[in-house]
Amino acid sequence: MAHLARPKRAARGLLIESVKAIANQSELPSIPIDLEPYWVDCALFSGLGPLIAHKLLDVGTAVPAELADSIRPAAAMHLLHLAVLRIIRNALDAAGVRWLVFKGPAVAEQFYEAPSARTYSDLDILIHPADFERGLTALLQGPARLIDQNWFLISEREQGEITLAIGATVIDLHWHFFSSALTRSTFQLDICRTFDHACTTTLGGVEMTVLDTADTVIFLATHAVLSGGHRLKWMFDFHCAAASLNVPNDVIRKRIREYNVELLVSVMASRTAAFLGTDAPVEHGHHPWLALSRLASRAAPPESEFLNAYTARALFSATRTSTRNSVVQFVRNAVRLARTGSNRRSHVVDRSILHLPGGTEADRRRWLDMVASHG
Structure with missing residues (x-):
């Protein structure tokens, strides 16, 4: 009104x-x-x-x-997820799988003064591609049940994750950060490198493997921008992780370049600086796309959805490796928005479609072989 x-x-x-x-x-x-x-x-x-x-x-x-x-509900949800995480840990460790937890409890425990200060709704687990089938089998033969069951679409779209559940807890089981095959081909981020950098920490009194702080900063930025960059919570997460960096600035800058995500991280750092007034150790460069994103930020502050106003999701989620590639993607996003009315990030599958049984054992086998090929 x-x-x-x-x-x-x-x-x-x-x-x-x-x-x-x-x-x-x-x-x-x-x-x-x-x-x-x-x-x-x-x-x-x-x-x-x-x-x-x-x-x-x-x-x-x-x-x-x-x-x-x-x-209270944030604290209760965190405790519930920690309990489920211990069940996952037992199953995957027994199977000899290389895995780590990221987002959710890892961010809440490591970067917030109180874990109950950060809300999250599910668990994100990353399994090394070479170990993914073994990890998936260990979970499904043990505590978890399969939510995504359309093996034809999962295989056809070469999904970077699959959804399971333990009790009422949803688990996004990843073999890559980027679910979309097109996004993976665009940035060519070698996911196996993150396991080389991984470290251990204590989550809820139990030792867990997590991303190191530099990779956490990078992942929080890429996830936020590719998801539309419209949430203030993402900016605060990014700020908290960046403020906790314990490596020299040149180390994270080198890693950002190796992962081919310079423009993504620069857009997030710029947007966070504009609204939270904090800086991250990121070289912004002189990309015209970055200048355009700054203009868009003025027209679309975070939480614009609260007002049913312009969020600029189609623009921010179009960020790619260069200004040219970003403009091309933005045009695609804009056309998609005009045709469907969807202002979501590009190349996102309606996950509910994946919940319906479909495909054959051959489709399942093809997808698992594709995942293993990245290990």
């Missing part, structure tokens, strides 16, 4: 300022009483309710009931 647009826009701006203050360890902005309900709604909509609530508790400020109530 038109009469709600102004207070919701103001509340969105206050949320950005609030998260910026947390990122810079400065004082939170004062929230006018008439805007507080909209500010709370925007915080919850963005998944940042628990983060804001924790900060208010830390400084001894009264916490709106809805924000305070958001901490």
Whole structure:
């Protein structure tokens, strides 16, 4: 409704300022009483309710009931996922599989002051391509059940992940960061290198293998931009990981170049700097596409979905290895948007289609052989 647009826009701006203050360890902005309900709604909509609530508790400020109530389910979900992660660990370690956990609990435990300050809904597990079939078999013969069952589409699209579940917990089982075969061919990121860099840490009191901080920074940036770059939580994740880097700047810059994701990471670093006022050790360069993304950022601040406004997802998700390639992809995205009305990232399969049984054992075999060929 038109009469709600102004207070919701103001509340969105206050949320950005609030998260910026947390990122810079400065004082939170004062929230006018008439805007507080909209500010709370925007915080919850963005998944940042628990983060804001924790900060208010830390400084001894009264916490709106809805924000305070958001901490408990976030904490409960984290504990549930840690329990499932232990089950996964036992199954995969017993099978002698090389694997690691990323996103979700790894980010919450390593980079947030309290894990319950970060919301997430599923578990992302990366298995070395050479070990993927063995890992998948170990999980399906043990605690997990298969959600994605359309082997014809999985094989035809050369999916970079498959969905399982343990109880009510959804598991995205990856053999690559990029689910789309076209995206993988564009960036040619050697996923096996991430296992060379992997390290161990303690998650919920149990030792787990995770991405090292440099690869975490890179993955958070690539995932955010290819997903549309429209969420403030992604920017805060990126800031937290970048602030925790324990390697020289030239090391992460070299790795970004090796992974062929310079423009992706630069766009994320630029967008994060614009809204959170923090810098990452990334060489932005002088790409015209980067300049265009900065202009788009002004027209499409994060959480524009809260206002049903322009999010620029079609533009940010078009970022590729060069300005030329990005422009070509943006045109494709724009045509797709005009034809279908979908403003999602490019080349995303409707995952619900994969849940329906389809294909044959030959399709399944073809996909698993393709995965193994990358190991």
